[in-house]
Amino acid sequence: MSMAFNVYERVQMEHIQWYPGHIAKAEKKLKEQINIVDVVIEVIDARIPESSSYPDIEKLLKDKPRLILMNKSDLADFVKTQQWQKAIKEKTGCFIIPTSANDNKDLSKILNKIIELGQPKIISLVKKGLLPRPVRVMVVGMPNVGKSSIINKLIKKAKAKTGAKAGVTREQQWVRINPKVDLLDTPGIIPLKQENQIKAYKLAFVDSIGENSYDVEAVASVFIKTVDEFYPELLKNYYKLDSEELSIENIALKRNWILQGSKADTKRCAQNILNDFRSGRIGKLTLDKNE
Secondary structure, three states: OOOOOHHHHHOOOOOOOOOOOOHHHHHHHHHHHHHOOOEEEEEEEOOOOOOOOOOOHHHHHOOOOEEEEEEOHHHOOHHHHHHHHHHHHHHHOOEEEEOOOOOOOOHHHHHHHHHHHHHHHHHHHHHOOOOOOOEEEEEEEOOOOOHHHHHHHHHOOOOOEEEOOOOOOOOOOEEEEEOOEEEEOOOEEOOOOOOOHHHHHHHHHOOOOOHHHOOHHHHHHHHHHHHHHHOOOHHHHHOOOOOOOOOHHHHHHHOOOEEOOOEEOHHHHHHHHHHHHHOOOOOOOOOOOOO
16 A cells, blocks of 8 residues: 655655644553443544554554544545555454444444454353443544544534443543444554655645645645646536646636735645545545545
């Protein structure tokens, strides 16, 4: 599943300096959380399924069973989501469910898979003479892939917190979302020093990296070239560019976003281009190449 393709060889990219604060503390907390659960739900962004996944997650999770949710699939290319679902399953051996935080139709499917993945742990407890208990699950993923939205989807407002568990860190709060499933109510954020600039830019596309870490015009410029590589003519048609070259400046002029002196307001335009993508107005796009 290579991500090295021509557009990045043709674009002079500004380096994104992204290093989440308190990374050591965050990693320690995440490992503590993983130690107290039976099953882990990894959330990735269906629009960039490879770029939003953590490459060393197997080391992080050790032997914990994992369910992968391709969130925001309602904003992604349906055909490419199916292709990625198959590719990720072949690579990881994990069960994959494309989902959206806005749709609860797949809720029972997700819960049933959590219970199935957690059963070996519950059976082992019973064999040791302990009473069976609900499967304990947590949600992990990169920033802004929709972890909290998935938690809210699973919890549904009617459910109540069950408080601390015996033998479990007291600060951890649990929610019984099913007679057989307890959910840790805080997401596990996977911190990552982003050394792969292609992934960094794609994470910026989907607003997974704070805007203080990058130049919005540089990111929008790479975004334009990326989309044009995957979906030729899509942006030219969307922004009604005829003979004009596809660029932030020309889009700004077409939208009549003009600064004093008849200069194109490229910063405003760049932000609007990214917002158009993030909201799905441009279309259902997937911007990782499955090779």
